[in-house]
Amino acid sequence: MNERDALRALAADLPHAGDDAAVVDGTVITTDMLHERTDFPPGTTRYTAGWRAVGASLSDVAATGARARAAVAVYADEAFDRDDLEAFVAGAVDVCEAVDAEYVGGDLDEHVEFTTATTAVGDVTEAGAVTRSGARPGDALCVTGEWGRSAAALRLFEEGDDAAVERANELFRFTPRVADGVALAESATAMMDSSDGLARSCHQLAEASGVGIEIERDAVPVHPAVEEVAEGSAERFELAAHFGEDFELLCAMPDEEFEAAAEACPAGLTRIGRVVDEPSDDGGPRVTADGDPLPDRGFTHGDE
Amino acid sequence: MNERDALRALAADLPHAGDDAAVVDGTVITTDMLHERTDFPPGTTRYTAGWRAVGASLSDVAATGARARAAVAVYADEAFDRDDLEAFVAGAVDVCEAVDAEYVGGDLDEHVEFTTATTAVGDVTEAGAVTRSGARPGDALCVTGEWGRSAAALRLFEEGDDAAVERANELFRFTPRVADGVALAESATAMMDSSDGLARSCHQLAEASGVGIEIERDAVPVHPAVEEVAEGSAERFELAAHFGEDFELLCAMPDEEFEAAAEACPAGLTRIGRVVDEPSDDGGPRVTADGDPLPDRGFTHGDE
Structure with missing residues (x-):
C-alpha cells in the first residue's frame, strides 16, 4: 500500500x-x-x-x-x-x-x-474552518503566490556551487500563507495547501468536493526562480504543477468574491480556472488543463 | 552532546x-x-x-x-x-x-x-499549569500509581513466550494520569511525569526547584508485575526507581494537602519522601534514599 x-x-x-x-x-x-x-x-x-x-x-x-x-x-x-x-x-x-x-x-x-x-x-476564526470538500460548480479556482519554487530549489541544490546552494536555501524558506488563509476563509468554499503539487492538489480537492476542475496552463503563476532552471513553457509548467512542496494555497470561491479576496492576500491571489459539475469520467475526478486531462501526478512518498 | x-x-x-x-x-x-x-x-x-x-x-x-x-x-x-x-x-x-x-x-x-x-x-484548568520548579522545603514528595511496570514488561518481552508477550503488551498499555494530574494541580507545587525513571525524575525536579529530596526506599509503591520478574528488594527497587517509562506522576505538595489529594487520585497517591532545603552537595542536587545518595541514573537516549 x-x-x-x-x-x-x-x-x-x-x-x-x-x-x-x-x-x-x-x-x-x-x-x-x-x-x-x-x-x-x-x-x-x-x-x-x-x-x-x-x-x-x-x-x-x-x-x-x-x-x-x-x-x-x-x-x-x-x-x-x-x-x-x-x-x-x-x-x-x-x-x-x-x-x-x-x-x-x-x-x-x-x-x-x-x-x-x-x-x-x-x-479557527469567526469564518469557521475551511475544508477541501465544499467547492461548487461555477466557483473560481484560485492559488496564492507563485509556483515551482521548491522544484527550482532542488535543481539549484543539485548544481551544488555555493551561490546556487545559498539561493536554494533561500527558496526553501517559504512564508506559510497564514495571513492569506485567514483572509480567504471569508469567501473560500474549499481550500488546501499544495504539499503534493498543483495537479495532485486539484485532483484531491475535486475528489473531496465531488466536482470537476478546469485550469488554464498559462494562468498558473510561475515563480521567477523556475525561469532560472527550466527551459520552455512545457518544462516550466511541469515544475510548477507536478512537483509540489510549494506550500501555497489552492482554493475555490464564488467568482464575484475574487477581487476582494485577491486584495486581502499578502501573497497575491490568481484565478487559474474554474470548478465544473462533471465530477468524473473514468473513475477519477475530471481535472483538465486547457481541455486535456491533467494527470494525477506529483510528489507522494512511497510512489518513487 | x-x-x-x-x-x-x-x-x-x-x-x-x-x-x-x-x-x-x-x-x-x-x-x-x-x-x-x-x-x-x-x-x-x-x-x-x-x-x-x-x-x-x-x-x-x-x-x-x-x-x-x-x-x-x-x-x-x-x-x-x-x-x-x-x-x-x-x-x-x-x-x-x-x-x-x-x-x-x-x-x-x-x-x-x-x-x-x-x-x-x-x-489548563482554573488551578493553572504546574511546572517542575515550585517545590518548597517541607513539601511531601508523592507519586501516583505503582512503579516498575515497564521494566517488568521489558523482561516479559525478553522471555518471549506467548503468555509473557501478551502480559507485557498489557503492561505497556498504561493509563495516562490525566485525571490524577487535574486533581493534583489544585495542591501540587511542582509536578512531572516519570519518563526517565523515579531517581532521575527526582533529580530533575530537585534541580528545577533548587531544593533537595529525601525518599524512603520502602515507601516506593512497586507494581505487582515486578514481583513476577525480580528477586529481592534491591532488584525490585532497581526496576522501580532506575528504569523509567512508567508514565506515573511525581509531585511535591504541602504535607497537609496530602490526604485530600490522595483521595482525589484515581490511580492512588503515595507519599515517598520529602523536599528539603539542602539543595546540593557536590554540584548536583542532593537526592537521597534512606540517607544514601540516590544516583542520577535512569533511561536517557544517547546514554546507552
Whole structure:
C-alpha cells in the first residue's frame, strides 16, 4: 500500500483524515514528519530545515483558514551537535514569527537519520474552518503566490556551487500563507495547501468536493526562480504543477468574491480556472488543463 | 552532546524547554518521537504501540495538571500494512478515550524504521499549569500509581513466550494520569511525569526547584508485575526507581494537602519522601534514599 492508499484507508476511520488539519473545539492541530534523505537535499542548512519543517505544519494550519498560534518540533539525529540544534531552533523560531505564532520547543531523540516531526496549532476564526470538500460548480479556482519554487530549489541544490546552494536555501524558506488563509476563509468554499503539487492538489480537492476542475496552463503563476532552471513553457509548467512542496494555497470561491479576496492576500491571489459539475469520467475526478486531462501526478512518498 | 546536555543547551533559548509541555494562552502542547528499535521491543503489537506512543504525550499533558483535549500522530514505516495501521490507530483512539480526549488523526510517512511522532494538546484548568520548579522545603514528595511496570514488561518481552508477550503488551498499555494530574494541580507545587525513571525524575525536579529530596526506599509503591520478574528488594527497587517509562506522576505538595489529594487520585497517591532545603552537595542536587545518595541514573537516549 503506498502512502496515498494508506491515507484513503485511514480516512474511513477518522473524522479529519482527508483534510490538512484536524479541528477540535475551534483548535486546529496538524503534524508532519520530514527526513534528511527524502526532504532535505545535501546543502540544506539546519536553519533552513527548522524553518521549512515547522513551516510545513504552519501551512496546514493556513489551509484551514485558521490563525496560527504555536508550534513544536521533535529533533532527532544520530548525535546532537549544539550549533546544528541552535540553528534548527532559530529557523523554527523565525518561521513562527513570520506568521505571528510562537515556537514553544519540543523534544530531542536519538535516531539513525536526521528526522524532525513538527506540530502546529491554530485557532479557527469567526469564518469557521475551511475544508477541501465544499467547492461548487461555477466557483473560481484560485492559488496564492507563485509556483515551482521548491522544484527550482532542488535543481539549484543539485548544481551544488555555493551561490546556487545559498539561493536554494533561500527558496526553501517559504512564508506559510497564514495571513492569506485567514483572509480567504471569508469567501473560500474549499481550500488546501499544495504539499503534493498543483495537479495532485486539484485532483484531491475535486475528489473531496465531488466536482470537476478546469485550469488554464498559462494562468498558473510561475515563480521567477523556475525561469532560472527550466527551459520552455512545457518544462516550466511541469515544475510548477507536478512537483509540489510549494506550500501555497489552492482554493475555490464564488467568482464575484475574487477581487476582494485577491486584495486581502499578502501573497497575491490568481484565478487559474474554474470548478465544473462533471465530477468524473473514468473513475477519477475530471481535472483538465486547457481541455486535456491533467494527470494525477506529483510528489507522494512511497510512489518513487 | 547526549540528549540531556542537548536539552540543557536548548533550555537557555526556549521558555518551556525544561518542562514536560509548553503552555501558550492556556493551551498545553507536547510532542514525542518513538522508534521501533529503542522503544518497541520485539513482540509489541501495533495496537500497543499506538496506545503507548499517544499515551506518552497525554502523560506530558497530565504532568502539567491540564485536561487532555486531543492527540495526533505521524505513523512512519518502510511500507504501509493496512492491518498494522488500523491497529495503531485503534490503540491511539482507545488511549485517548481512556482520558476523555479525542484522537484526531495525523500523517503518514515512509521511513527506514517504524517511527511515530505524537502530539497532544490540553487545556489548563482554573488551578493553572504546574511546572517542575515550585517545590518548597517541607513539601511531601508523592507519586501516583505503582512503579516498575515497564521494566517488568521489558523482561516479559525478553522471555518471549506467548503468555509473557501478551502480559507485557498489557503492561505497556498504561493509563495516562490525566485525571490524577487535574486533581493534583489544585495542591501540587511542582509536578512531572516519570519518563526517565523515579531517581532521575527526582533529580530533575530537585534541580528545577533548587531544593533537595529525601525518599524512603520502602515507601516506593512497586507494581505487582515486578514481583513476577525480580528477586529481592534491591532488584525490585532497581526496576522501580532506575528504569523509567512508567508514565506515573511525581509531585511535591504541602504535607497537609496530602490526604485530600490522595483521595482525589484515581490511580492512588503515595507519599515517598520529602523536599528539603539542602539543595546540593557536590554540584548536583542532593537526592537521597534512606540517607544514601540516590544516583542520577535512569533511561536517557544517547546514554546507552
